Amino acid sequence: MKTRYIIYILLALVVGALVYNKFFSAKAKKADAANTKGKGAKGKGRNGPVSVRLMIVKDTTLDNNIDITGTIDANERVSLISETAGNITGIYFTEGSHVKKGQLLVKVYDKDQVAALKQNDYQIALAKQNEYRNKVLLQKEAISQQEYDTSLTGLNTLKAQSDVLKAQISKTEVRAPFSGTIGLRNVSPGGYLSPNTSIATLVNIDPAKVTFSVPEKYLQLVSKGTKVSFTVTSSEQKFKAAVYAIEPSIDVNSRTITVRAKADNPKGLLTAGSFAKINLELDQIPKTIMVPTECVVPDLKSSVVYVYHNGKAVAKPVKTDLRTASKIQIISGLKPGDSVVVSGIMQMRPKVPLKIIKVIK
Structure with a gap:
């Protein structure tokens, strides 16, 4: 115990x-x-007071531009086909090579038409002699005008037949309609070629076309000659282009208008179908106020920025417009010389004491 x-x-x-x-x-x-x-x-x-950095507001020049996306198109593009059917007797191009306008690319069998043309040429020669003799006899009044007209009509008919045969023979030749780069061929020598068969694709990419859409609100700021800069994922180079055509109507679904520009492409760095990141230069605003985006606090009715006044924070309603990567345009509510708070925004309240640690001019 x-x-x-x-x-x-x-x-x-x-x-x-x-x-x-x-x-x-x-x-x-x-x-x-x-x-x-x-x-x-x-x-x-x-x-205690909140430590902040201030920016002295001043008028600046603003280059008004927008970032959009677009597509690289060929200047000219065509799928090569034959106007006539027949066996292929010759292919005269190398895949992926550059061809010139008018260059013979593919030949289709044409011996039947060539033989018919040769026969028609003999008949034309005989008809010419007959027409000449009848012309002499007509001058001597040895034959009637009707007999001479018949011989002349026969000659002209044979000449017309010759033109038809030559046109048929030309259709057995597929020639380049413009200079450019020819793609992969879909036919082989000896194969049967029909008008429905695509031989290859011919593309001219110098200059290249850049097609993109611009929001309706910027329509009045875009015109022929407007400068465009853009990049593509396949190259680190920055390319330049100029607007040359604008669609005359607005897309009712997207409320945008289609615009097309041309860019020089002598080295072939641009490829048709590529995705382009475009910076479109609209205009230049000579005097406006720009502040860092983080300065502007969204409010129920408007936006607010805080300015330094007599050692305290004062909220000022502002109206904004254009934005850049890091700044926003103030179109009303601020004036040059105002001291805008650019740090400690989360702690800002009206009449909060402020301690200035840096002034940005």
Whole structure:
């Protein structure tokens, strides 16, 4: 029984020692004093001035441009086909090579037409002699005018037949309608070629066409000659182009208008069908106010910026318009010389005390 009491007493002493060390020892008092001091400092920081950076507002020049996307198109593009059917007797181009306008590319069997043309030429020669003799006889009044007209008509008919045969022979030749690069061929020598068969694709990509759409609101700012700069994923080079044609009507679904520009492509760095990132230069605004985007705080009715006045933050409603990558245009609400708060925006409230750490001019 006594042993149990002794154990209880020892446990009580241990607990008492722990409580003393926790709350009443010199070390505990020192820690408590430090915590009290820290809390006091923290409370003072909440009520003290907010350190901010200011920007002095001034008029700047703004290049009004927009970033859009578009597609690289060929200047000319055609799928080569034959006007007549027949066996292919010759292919005179190399896939992927450059061909000149009028160059013979494919030849179709034409011996039947050539033979018919040769026969017709003999008949023309005979008809010419007959027409000449009848002309002499007519002058001597040895034959009637009707007999001479018959011989002349026969000659002209044979000449017309000759023209028909020559046209048929020309249709057995497929020639390049313009200079450009020819693609992969879909036919082989000796194969049967029909008007429905695509021989290859011929593309002219110098200059290249850049097709893109512009929002309706910018329609009055785009015209022939408007400058365009763009990049493509296949090259690190920045390309230049100029608008040369504008679609006369607006797309009712997207409310955009299609615009086309031309870009020089002497090295063939641009490929038809490529995706283009376009920067379109619209106009230049000589005097306007631009502030960092993060300065503008959206509000229920408008946007607000905070300015420094007599050591405190003052909220000013503003109207905004154009945006760049890092700035936004202020069209009303600020004037040159205002000191706009550009940091600590999350802590801004009307009449909050401010401490200036840097002024940006």
